[in-house]
Amino acid sequence: MQVPGPFEYDRATSVEQAIGLLERRGETARLIAGGHSLLPMMKLRLADVEYLIDINDLHDELGYVLVEPDLVRLGALTRHRELLESDELAAVLPIFRDAERVIADPVVRNRGTIGGSLCQADPSEDLSAVCSCLDAECVIRNGSGQRVVPMAKFHRGPYETAVGDGEMLVEVRIPLHPDSSSAFEKVERRAGDWAVVSAAAAVTLAGGLIADARVGFAAVGPHTVVLPAVSELLRDEPPGEQLYERAGALAAGHCEPSTDMRGTADYKRHLVQELTRRTLRRAVQRIVDGRS
Amino acid sequence: MQVTMTVNGAEVSREVEPRLLLVHFLRDELGLTGTHWGCDTSNCGACVVWMDDEPVKSCTVLAAMASGHEVRTVEGLAHEDGTLDAIQQGFMQCHGLQCGFCTPGMMMTTRALLDRNPHPNQAEIREAISGQICRCTGYATIVRSVQWAADHPDGAVPAAADEPAAPAESVTEPAAADATQPIPAGSAS
Ligand SMILES: Cc1cc2nc3c(=O)[nH]c(=O)nc-3n(C[C@H](O)[C@H](O)[C@H](O)COP(=O)(O)OP(=O)(O)OC[C@H]3O[C@@H](n4cnc5c(N)ncnc54)[C@H](O)[C@@H]3O)c2cc1C
Ligand code: FES
Numbered sequence: 288m289q290v291p292g293p294f295e296y297d298r299a300t301s302v303e304q305a306i307g308l309l310e311r312r313g314e315t316a317r318l319i320a321g322g323h324s325l326l327p328m329m330k331l332r333l334a335d336v337e338y339l340i341d342i343n344d345l346h347d348e349l350g351y352v353l354v355e356p357d358l359v360r361l362g363a364l365t366r367h368r369e370l371l372e373s374d375e376l377a378a379v380l381p382i383f384r385d386a387e388r389v390i391a392d393p394v395v396r397n398r399g400t401i402g403g404s405l406c407q408a409d410p411s412e413d414l415s416a417v418c419s420c421l422d423a424e425c426v427i428r429n430g431s432g433q434r435v436v437p438m439a440k441f442h443r444g445p446y447e448t449a450v451g452d453g454e455m456l457v458e459v460r461i462p463l464h465p466d467s468s469s470a471f472e473k474v475e476r477r478a479g480d481w482a483v484v485s486a487a488a489a490v491t492l493a494g495g496l497i498a499d500a501r502v503g504f505a506a507v508g509p510h511t512v513v514l515p516a517v518s519e520l521l522r523d524e525p526p527g528e529q530l531y532e533r534a535g536a537l538a539a540g541h542c543e544p545s546t547d548m549r550g551t552a553d554y555k556r557h558l559v560q561e562l563t564r565r566t567l568r569r570a571v572q573r574i575v576d577g578r579s
Numbered sequence: 580m581q582v583t584m585t586v587n588g589a590e591v592s593r594e595v596e597p598r599l600l601l602v603h604f605l606r607d608e609l610g611l612t613g614t615h616w617g618c619d620t621s622n623c624g625a626c627v628v629w630m631d632d633e634p635v636k637s638c639t640v641l642a643a644m645a646s647g648h649e650v651r652t653v654e655g656l657a658h659e660d661g662t663l664d665a666i667q668q669g670f671m672q673c674h675g676l677q678c679g680f681c682t683p684g685m686m687m688t689t690r691a692l693l694d695r696n697p698h699p700n701q702a703e704i705r706e707a708i709s710g711q712i713c714r715c716t717g718y719a720t721i722v723r724s725v726q727w728a729a730d731h732p733d734g735a736v737p738a739a740a741d742e743p744a745a746p747a748e749s750v751t752e753p754a755a756a757d758a759t760q761p762i763p764a765g766s767a768s
């Protein structure tokens with residue numbers, strides 16, 4: 288039987304109050320959102336928590352999908368299921384529905400949140416790949432105000448983020464650009480499992496050329512990475528199969544997968560190559576389809 | 580700490596340790612052993628109950644987190660007059676269980692599915708239970724059981740019946756014909 292070690296439990300009644308509690312209790316305090324990463328870690332005694340602050344009562348305040356003309360705002364407590372079911376979100380960022388269909392299973396998706404997923408900073412977290420390729424920004428609140436950290440600086444390493452003691456992630460912001468789209472692909476061993484490899488691509492076209500593109504991955508290295516070399520290769524090139532092929536080969540060479548129970552490093556490199564092609568192809572196709 | 584929640588319509592209150600998981604609260608504190616406890620790692624789904632009308636894996640929720648919420652377990656599926664819910668009847672009619680270990684979780688998830696989507700297709704049913712493991716049935720009879728319940732939203736078995744009613748004509752495959760032994764009413768829960 289797996290049970291967490293003893294801890295004190297409190298419920299946050301507002302973001303300010305949660306931050307106040309975090310400040311007072313320092314590094315022995317932890318927030319709990321969906322609990323679907325933290326509780327398993329506490330059961331395995333991989334996380335040592337003395338003071339647990341439940342933020343689920345803040346769902347009214349922090350659970351939202353707001354689509355604005357140039358920006359999408361996602362509240363940190365928005366659950367996987369809400370991201371999956373939002374038609375408004377799927378219309379501007381179809382990558383979320385692609386990913387949420389294959390993140391965990393429907394019952395887990397009823398609880399897990401985007402904030403928890405990003406703050407967990409597990410190298411296999413699918414939403415980290417999604418938010419990285421979309422160039423998202425993370426809004427972190429603390430006692431003296433808030434700061435905005437780009438995804439590229441949010442993950443400091445496996446299980447480590449830019450969120451400090453006495454701080455809390457409150458919102459994820461994703462910029463929207465015209466003539467842009469995105470796509471996600473994942474290979475898993477069985478339904479509901481973590482990725483063997485997953486890939487996320489975001490593309491912007493201008494005048495028939497790729498103006499900007501980013502490809503991010505989960506499960507192929509110490510953190511989910513957007514590879515700048517791939518973005519450089521794609522910039523100002525006309526989209527097409529040959530280009531996707533070259534981008535896939537480059538990505539496979541630049542990632543750092545390791546052999547584990549989900550597959551060998553070679554197999555994962557092969558997947559990186561193939562999924563890079565597929566996600567780029569689909570993102571571009573979506574832009575083209577959206578214009579017609 | 581004190582936790583107070585509504586379980587199957589009745590308010591319950593207990594003094595518990597904050598680290599107590601909801602599954603153990605239900606089974607050990609309340610004696611509601613219909614909710615099963617399997618993998619302990621949110622993978623098998625044997626522990627699924629509803630929290631505010633949504634299925635959750637109760638091995639990955641603290642009792643403290645459920646405080647103030649409404650919980651429904653398999654014991655709360657049957658109707659007040661004792662009539663089994665259509666989903667329970669479906670599992671009986673279509674042999675949706677063998678050992679029964681996964682069954683409470685399967686029924687809670689698929690009851691929620693039918694509440695949101697009264698006529699799911701096969702793929703939607705399989706997707707709904709994709710986070711739950713059955714080591715016996717091979718899932719085909721579970722899918723049929725849910726289809727049976729979708730086709731019989733009010734059920735078919737009267738409360739006091741000793742024998743299940745004859746399988747209805749709308750069951751697409753001859754599910755009941757595979758059954759070598761009829762399952763007596765009531766043993767499914
Ligand atoms: C069976 C199973 C399968 C899964 N499969 C997948 C999968 O295929 N792909 C995938 O990507 N994920 C998967 N997950 C993980 C799932 O997405 C989790 O829901 C997610 O990792 C964590 O979200 P949570 O809300 O449950 O976070 P929690 O467990 O509550 O928290 C995780 C961490 O984030 C911190 N935290 C939470 N919210 C905040 C905040 N607002 N500010 C600061 N810190 C915060 C917590 O203190 C904790 O350290 C799976 C999980 C399970 C149990
Ligand atoms: S015991 Fe909860 S999912 Fe297996």
Ligand code: FES
Nearest residue numbers: 677679713714715
């Ligand atoms: S009936 Fe035995 S595990 Fe499903």
